[in-house]
Amino acid sequence: MHANDKLTIRALSEIDNLKIHGRTAAQKAPLTLFWTGSALEFNAKGSELWVEIEADYEQYEPWISILINSAQVSRQMVTAGRHWICVFRGMGADTVKNVRIVKDVQAVSGDPGHSLRVHAVKFDGEFLPVEEKPFKIEFIGDSITSGEGSIGAVAEADWIPMWFSALDNYTFKTAAALNADYRVLSQSGWGVLTSWDNNPRFNLPDYYEQVCGLLNGDKNESLGAKEAHDFSSWQPDAVVVNLGTNDNGAFHNPAWTDESTGRTRKQRLNEDGSFNEEDLGAFEAAVRGFLAKLRKNNPRAHIVWAYGMLGHSMMPAIYRAVDAYVKASGDRKVSVFQLPNMTDETVGARAHPGPLAHERTARELSGYLKSILS
Amino acid sequence: MHANDKLTIRALSEIDNLKIHGRTAAQKAPLTLFWTGSALEFNAKGSELWVEIEADYEQYEPWISILINSAQVSRQMVTAGRHWICVFRGMGADTVKNVRIVKDVQAVSGDPGHSLRVHAVKFDGEFLPVEEKPFKIEFIGDSITSGEGSIGAVAEADWIPMWFSALDNYTFKTAAALNADYRVLSQSGWGVLTSWDNNPRFNLPDYYEQVCGLLNGDKNESLGAKEAHDFSSWQPDAVVVNLGTNDNGAFHNPAWTDESTGRTRKQRLNEDGSFNEEDLGAFEAAVRGFLAKLRKNNPRAHIVWAYGMLGHSMMPAIYRAVDAYVKASGDRKVSVFQLPNMTDETVGARAHPGPLAHERTARELSGYLKSILS
């Protein structure tokens, strides 16, 4: 191999023209990418670029994807340890390459060891400034928003990182259609009030104000996951909340037992199959509460509750809750939008929306967001 | 990380139920994958699989793609050296995964150092037999068949391995539509008679009877590239030849000079822009000669000259040559098929056919092959 002796190593923290996508902690040397869709972006003028990435996990490994000039060229598992990964080589030294290195799997609350850190780059050129996009969008959701099942064969059933995609994902595609920067906060199985199996701790709102508070363990704490997020640093034009699918699941799944106290928790159905009114009320209260929290932290954002890719049973309750919130608060920049349901034609792996389902959702959702952002 | 202590290392040469795609040399420990689309295929029953791959190059590095149950899940550059690459982990131990690890870039005649070798696997399960497909197809071509430009942004201009794809490729898609095994022999810039720049040595027919004879250098020789290919080991039902595009280019590009002798070589145009008859005749003779060589080695295959994705100026000459060959030989299993031309809508990187162009070609070509193979 011809060695490229012009390559020099720089710590990520020393690079001025680096654009970081996704919430980060104070500690940036190394830089931890927590959420799916979190990314580094460079405008790199040079012929060869490497990035030093460190992965760790007990069970669920991270994956990354690489885009050059907006085209995906690579997707790979990052196994445990510290690796120099070559982003490109042999390219014309005088052209500027827009590069994005994207975390392609969600934050993993169930694996306290899971982490992805970027230490340094090795490059033979210079980094030019990366422009801000005209819009900023924040997406909050569950497995759908994590792109679970949007890659892989329909027959796949294992819950593993390989079947998650940040790019074959309505979030990425919606942002691209709007020419927007975006961030994602998402967790498979979680809801507004409880998880699909009635665990009341597995809800997104409780952790919304931390950098990535749903992560567990000392290591994640030391990486800054539990830090308070600085909302002033990135104010979105729109917040899209795609939650409710697992809250619906809770009504149809067994009770959750708190192992420390023995107490159980269950969203109940009536005998005739309808939702128990009290429990549905608790869900609606959670929606209202989350809206208030979102508004507090994002004073000028349009908030869109976007729901419906895996059925839309909770839609009446969501509308009721939004209605009640709007009435009580006078806040008028909140709306509800129904997403197109997955079909037999658009199903992906693990009975989740496949790439075509994400494509259709992005088409409808970006049309709607265009109408409210313009 | 939880180490998986059930993993055991086996040399590739010790695995019975391994299916190898693409021509190989006698030496299989390690196994060299020469051509684009060359691949290992396993039916792997187990939870975690790694493969040990060694890459080398002076300039142009190899890339691989991984398919699990026919869905592409990974694509990555393989940098110089010997690497353990994790194919999957954390999967259900009792289900069988069909795995293909595919060389995603062509054999590189211009880089004597370029090679991709597979040494071993690390696995915690057992390999089950992989079935033969009902059909076998061999594709012979140039950059189009190498998938040059079928990945990457339209603006890309560098000639680098990153922009080559074996999967966003009409060869892969045609074979999939026909449920066929397939092999590819291809080289960017090369033709039947000469390369795009009139080099008479850069023609596919001269190397057809070797394993991968267009490679250069001692190392490739030691890997077996120059060995005679054993045609009896794999007899295709169809041979698809997609050549002529660079032979056309030769008429429109400057002469080639043999540096050792100073002699020049040029396919000439007449003053009115038409092809010089003598030079066109040389092209036709090369087509006829290649057909004879193909027939000699593939006695029962349908031979299809499939041409036209980047213009079809050579089509009359191809028809003439095929006609003359058929008349002289009495061989009736030879035909010509025009492929759909690339358009502004379907262009990819480097002014080459993009994924949509390959998709359309696969649709037309597989329809045609179905009609002659059934």
Place this chain on the structure above:
Amino acid sequence: MHANDKLTIRALSEIDNLKIHGRTAAQKAPLTLFWTGSALEFNAKGSELWVEIEADYEQYEPWISILINSAQVSRQMVTAGRHWICVFRGMGADTVKNVRIVKDVQAVSGDPGHSLRVHAVKFDGEFLPVEEKPFKIEFIGDSITSGEGSIGAVAEADWIPMWFSALDNYTFKTAAALNADYRVLSQSGWGVLTSWDNNPRFNLPDYYEQVCGLLNGDKNESLGAKEAHDFSSWQPDAVVVNLGTNDNGAFHNPAWTDESTGRTRKQRLNEDGSFNEEDLGAFEAAVRGFLAKLRKNNPRAHIVWAYGMLGHSMMPAIYRAVDAYVKASGDRKVSVFQLPNMTDETVGARAHPGPLAHERTARELSGYLKSILS
């Protein structure tokens, strides 16, 4: 011309195996087709078929379309007077042709002269029974449901029957996807409470229990338009209500003046552009009232309020109203479904949804209806 001397004329009323689509009056000799999508259906075994149709109007003429074996073969204006229209000729006498002759324009409340009547057929064969489809669907709507603008160039601006289509219409396509019989009640510009220009008399609910009560004039009365509809004769499995678009328009258009009393009527906006609460309440009351009327007359139908092809501003109010109705009545077979919004790509004539918009709506809506009907 070779005359076909086997043709015999039969009054429509004498044909046993005639299937009539759409609400009809008691008087069936001749038979009046009132609504868009209303149709005659035959299974005709014979070589030549004519139908005698009589059209009348002061201003807006009727159009018909003809389908043979579910393929549209003809679409034509029917000018004033009584015409023998040839449906087919020269066909094999022994095959059975499924024939539908469809009214291709809505009932026209603004033209008391508009009517389409069928008197007789001329045929040389026999009519065989037409099977019932497994499902029955009733659609109630406005211009969208009338297919206004789903045929014709985008530039068209005249309000004329030529731009209305019963077939390039989500109603027809949804029913086809579900293999359902269907009926349509629709009127351009009308709403649940008022028309787009605040006329409180132009609402669908007031006329729901008559055959086609929104028609005016003595002639329509004599044709039976004002008769009470016999709901027992045709009980739908689903009622799809696509209303609200014009009720939203009323908020944004000038007041309507009752010319007889001088009184005005206006759905008001607040100064900040939001809906006046009292007026929005009146809309919601109208929705609730219509649901009660629909349920009274269709005891076993799923009622789906399907809305959103031209914006979805009324959605919160619709959800509120449905919610209130469900709570008050205990009726659980009522739901709301958001339709995909028209885009620049899918717009048709007169700034209304074009064929592609109807196609997308049919895809989403039929998916939803499948899930509740099965």
Place this chain on the structure above:
Amino acid sequence: MHANDKLTIRALSEIDNLKIHGRTAAQKAPLTLFWTGSALEFNAKGSELWVEIEADYEQYEPWISILINSAQVSRQMVTAGRHWICVFRGMGADTVKNVRIVKDVQAVSGDPGHSLRVHAVKFDGEFLPVEEKPFKIEFIGDSITSGEGSIGAVAEADWIPMWFSALDNYTFKTAAALNADYRVLSQSGWGVLTSWDNNPRFNLPDYYEQVCGLLNGDKNESLGAKEAHDFSSWQPDAVVVNLGTNDNGAFHNPAWTDESTGRTRKQRLNEDGSFNEEDLGAFEAAVRGFLAKLRKNNPRAHIVWAYGMLGHSMMPAIYRAVDAYVKASGDRKVSVFQLPNMTDETVGARAHPGPLAHERTARELSGYLKSILS
């Protein structure tokens, strides 16, 4: 009905700004439309337009389609006799409507009575000039070019005019894509040398120099069908010949017997299924002869032999013939283009190409024509 008393009748021959598509005879009062795709075109500024059309036939009736501003709005059978057909009514009097009234079925050589004549219009406005398009294309073909089967259900088997379409047709769509005026000469079942059933009289070349010489009977003669066509009146930029499909059929069908002499005629296959060389030579001679005739009459046109929608068995012979013609004549503006084959997905009625097959052909062919016309 409100009568429009501003309507005045004008003979077609008195209208200056009428654009006629398709070959016509000297006699233009009334005007006979002979070929499929032949049409009247107006730029009509007024509110109401009627056209007086006279149809005749022994067996096969004519059909027409109407386009307003390039959108098809009507398609109807024209039964025997003279009819006033309303093109539009009730439109804004001050806007200009581009109107095309198109013969939607081929000239019918098998029915000496078949004719379609236009006598007059009734209008309340003025006709403005219709611009010439930048290109002119002539299409010559068989049933494919006549649009046989491009409308109607796949199951249809009767040979009747209803299943022919001039608009769901690659000719119309190719011309539209190129913004070209176009003409069609076509006849189902006919070839370059013989018809599908070996009749040597049923070939297009013999009648190419007459207005519509393939028609029979005194009446057609009196209408001018046998007149010499004045080629100077309309010189195409491209002539597209889509013939060969029936010439191939002749090899696979029984001999034709000349009833007057008892002599038979048959394109023969060899015992091994290959084409008899002598008979194939006769086909090639016919191709060469037709090219010479086309060139004589169209000195500056690109001639494209475009073939392949229903198999491409004759392609080698076509290439050979074109090659021989080019060599002998030095004529360089002749080429061959392979059209995409019909598939199970794109089949229409009567086992002929359906609308999607015509769409794909138009896409490929217009791309090719663009490259040679620009």
